Amino acid sequence: MKASWARQHGFSSGDLNGFLGLVVDNLSIMAFLATALIGIFGFPADIVFLRMFPGTTFGVLLGNLAYTAMARRLARQSGREDVTAMPLGLDAPTSIGMALLVLGPAFLHFRQAGLDTHAAGVATWELGMAALVIMGVLKFVLSFFGGMVQRHVPRAGLLGSIAGIALVLMGFLPLVEILKVPVVGFAGLGVVLYALVARARMPWNVPGVLVAFVVGALLYYVLGPLGWLGHGYQPPAAWQWRFALPVPTLQWLQGIPAAVPYLPLILPFGLLMVVGGINVTESARAAGDDYRTRDILLVEALATLVAGFCGGVAQTTPYIGQPSYKAMGARSGYTLLTGIVIGLGGVFGYLSNLVELVPLSVLAPILVFVAIGITVQAFEATPMRYAAAVVFSFFPAIARMVTIKLSDPAYVAPEHFQALFTDQSHGMPELAVITILGNGFIITSMIWASFLVALIDGRTMRACAILLLGGALSLFGIIHSVQPSGGIYAPWLIEDASRLRVWQFAGAYMVLAAVLMLLSVASGSHKRTSTDEQRSN
Incomplete structure (x- = not known):
């Protein structure tokens, strides 16, 4: 009876694995975003956790709810029970790019201009919102012209540019973080490569990302207190109760003038996600789930726009791994659960506590793997003569x-x-x-x-x-x-x-x-x- 109810409502046994993998992917990106802003640039933590996170995660919630509904509609129309929802989350290359290339440098600029730490943080947050709204508008417009973009910009140019971001920002810089605590980070990276690159089977079919996460966390919190990690170990921060609703605001309008100098970065970030959304939809279609490309792109654009209006600073995107989630047996339950857990986590603050609890050396291996995958795809999806x-x-x-x-x-x-x-x-x-x-x-x-x-x-x-x-x-x-x-x-x-x-x-x-x-x-x-x-x- 329970199994019948689960199938009727779009849940399967594979949804748990899909949920764990998708949540960890999003958590790793949020952790890098927060760690980069707070740890590298000295950004005020309360602005990151109480203003940026709620709106950012709200976009993930809305996008996953929409993709869940689209999957269930497709299942009804096709009469199939094996339809897998399109996974949606924060885009890794552009989220990291926003932290390292836009938000962080803008914060330092505001500080050098004489603003105190809090005022500079607020000004940077407004710039981030403005940037996200600009990207959302661009993606909304281009979602009607995605095919034209693909025809006029060679695949080598599109994939090569995003692979460049992946290789140096998502790959090399997180690799440095891994090797700051090599006993922990290298073990986690090895598990990721074993499970996801070599495609070795994990015990009980547990997602490789989750295994790497658990192995790294255990090594960190067991060896760290013993002094075996040297200065690489930092005791976990005390659990804090944080509550913040993603309330719509027009403060992003104040950030538009400051966002103008960053348009050469902001506009390509939006363009790349449109092309990525087209490629992802084609990938899902090849796996058997025929979603309408324009619907996928419009959901992505609207989720980004809403996130920007509500204080978010990182854009959402459909993930390239839809066939992988399908292969592990996930249907539409995993996107529903991910949206709820991530969305409410930004509101009630438990995501920010997890970000503070889990060190970057534990999460960075996931980013390195994604960087490897994106770079490899740039060569595989491009004819050899264009290498x-x-x-x-x-x-x-x-x-x-x-x-x-x-x-x-x-x-x-x-x-x-x-x-x-x-x-x-x-x-x-x-x-x-x-x-x-x-x-x-x-x-x-x-x-x-x-x-x-x-x-x-x-x-x-x-x-x-x-x-x-x-x-x-x-x-x-x-x-x-x-x-x-x-x-x-x-x-x-x-x-x-x-x-x-x-x-x-x-x-x-x-x-x-x-x-x-x-x-x-x-x-x-x-x-x-x-x-x-x-x-x-």
Whole structure:
């Protein structure tokens, strides 16, 4: 009788495994978001837990409820009981990117401008809300044009840009956190690789993510008090009662001016999730669950918008692992349970307590695995002849990671960084080159990969057009901003020394386009290009 009731209401024995895996995925991302803001940038914890978390988790709740309803509707229409809901959660690359590239640097900027810690935290929170609303609006609009985006931006550009984020922000930086407490972190990483990369069977079919989580936590809390982890062990914080409702607010409007300089990051974050949502829907369709792509994208966009209006700072997205959840026997119960647990956790505060209780060295292995998966997918889902374009798209992300470390006051004093950036004694200083290359790196990665794909296809004139677009974007700092903060600008309004760098980078794209045009005409390859373009049309 109980089994019959469970099947009737969309629950199966596999939903427990799906629920545990999806909850841990979301918890790991929230933990990194909080740890990065509080631990690295000195952000006020009460703003993270009482203002950012409730709205962020509310978006997860609404999105999972909608996907649960969509799965049950599909099950009724198809007459099948094995329909698996689309999993939804916080997007790992862009959530980590928001913490390290937008929220953290903005908080330091507000502090340097003279605001006290609390006021700077509130201003940064308003910026985060504004950024999320902007991404939500963009995703809502693009959900009607997702196919057009896929046709005009090569897969190597889309997947390469997000793989670059995954490799350096989700992979390398969490790997550093793992090796800060190597006895704990490396064991957890090994279990993740054993279960999820080598695909070894876990005892009693327990999700590998959960096993890694338990192994890491046991090692940390058993060996830590014994002194075997050195300074890597921190006693758990006292459990605190935190209650905060995700109340809609218009405070995000105050954050729009501060969000404008970060648009070269914010807009690509939204664009990548639209394309990701399309790919995820295709993946679910291949696994047997035919969801309407536009419905999946609209739910994702609306969940992000609502989260932004209610104080959230990290966007939701459907996860690529729907076929994996289907293979473990999950149906629609796991998304319902995940939405409720995550959503209420932000309201009643038990998620923030779990974040404080579980060290990053225990959760970071999950992020490293996701980074590996995203990077591998960039090569697997792209024809082999475009592999060079995928690799080429990684370099701007690497430059951005180096800039993050070098601009950290813990390593380089702000005044020393500024002096190295502006030094003109030996041409353009190396630090300036690295920083300018990393500014706007997501769009740069798309431009570079798309340009190289066009060259590989023999479409030289298309490659030149992409280069001219890159030059135009460079003029306004959308890519290669010459400001250390990465802000956008009008080139005629900046100081002379910086204006010269603007023209150097913009000119580089334009000169290369001219050179390629001449080579194409001289070699006669423009004829093949024209023919290829006619065929593609």
